[in-house]
Ligand code: GDP
């Protein structure tokens with residue numbers, strides 16, 4: 001589908017009733033910013049996978065001052081009053097973190113509870129999952145994944161091995177308490193740590209009172225809303241190459257971050273999805289371990305990191321930086337069915353004399369078009385680059401494609417040529433208004 005979009009007003013009509021905003025690299029592409037902008041036009045904003053490992057940053061200009069919000073678990077749409085925000089069945093929820101996020105927003109004058117719905121089928125992350133995450137990483141030594149230590153992997157492990165505890169269990173506290181005791185005992189034995197089970201249960205008894213009204217069958221809710229013609233925006237978390245199936249396994253997260261995961265993680269059927277918008281940074285970053293073929297040398301990498309403020313929104317870790325990798329993004333386009341792209345952070349490349357674009361890989365002297373499954377192969381691929389001339393003008397005030405310097409336009413056209421998907425949005429700054437529509 002060829003699309004041309006001039007402003008946010010045209011978005012809903014062009015993209016359709018149900019859209020997925022997908023990270024196309026290794027996360028932190030700038031999903032939160034586009035979701036925030038598009039939330040103005042969508043009725044429901046939903047998270048379908050992951051947990052508080054996500055960190056979605058939104059910068060809002062208010063009264064001449066820039067205010068920053070970082071969302072870990074709550075959908076970024078909560079900044080817009082009247083929008084319903086759904087935490088889907090595919091998510092894993094650490095209740096204290098969620099309540100903290102709600103409190104932080106309250107302190108900033110936003111009461112978001114009335115906007116929030118949580119799936120009765122979403123799994124709960126407990127503190128023991130967080131502890132196990134840390135222990136497992138430690139045990140891996142130099143093979144650590146570099147997780148966010150939010151308990152994501154251990155919680156999904158319990159889900160898949162059919163011993164997880166779900167939001168629905170909180171609706172009957174006796175059932176919840178029994179399951180919690182059994183699981184907590186098992187974890188303490190298996191991992192050799194102590195915890196005060198009764199203290200935890202007392203916490204959850206109180207927390208359950210607060211969140212019980214938010215726990216619903218979100219599949220039923222979304223189906224009804226869909227039939228009434230409401231529009232739904234699914235906010236991706238992480239990136240395609242952190243997907244448990246399609247990512248650079250084992251250096252991945254534990255959920256499906258691609259569009260299939262958006263469907264199962266919400267119970268919204270694939271046939272209802274009208275568009276998938278892929279978010280691609282104008283270069284590449286990665287936090288955590290794992291191969292990264294276009295990663296830059298220390299000097300250029302540091303320059304990019306400082307220019308782009310590339311430090312993790314969840315863990316504060318410095319992000320590894322590299323050139324744009326079209327093989328990686330094309331893989332995401334294939335797996336998620338991306339039909340529209342938002343290139344973000346083009347402004348960060350201002351001042352680089354030459355900008356490289358990784359357009360292909362060679363493995364053992366042969367051209368390959370996909371990311372190899374064997375890590376040892378991925379580690380040794382040779383990237384074919386094309387060199388693009390840079391620009392030095394400030395582009396943060398540009399509102400149209402034509403206002404960009406010629407070389408910045410050429411850079412975008414090159415990305416579009418190698419990705420074969422229209423680039424409909426170009427981010428030129430961190431604020432809501434700093435977005436070009438084309
Ligand atoms: P997400 O996890 O995909 O939502 O992305 P993060 O919030 O982790 O990281 C993206 C960072 O880039 C955030 O600090 C955003 O404020 C910032 N950002 C997003 N788009 C742009 C852009 O076009 N230009 C600049 N300079 N910053 C941007």
Ligand code: IMO
Nearest residue numbers: 027028053054055147148237238252253287288
């Ligand atoms: P957003 O939504 C970037 C990475 C971690 C680690 C791997 C596994 O902000 O784009 P986990 O804690 O999920 O078990 O860690 O995945 N990771 C992310 N990297 N952005 C994210 O989210 C990430 N969520 C997880 O750094 O390498």
Ligand code: MG
Nearest residue numbers: 028055056313
């Ligand atoms: Mg992030």
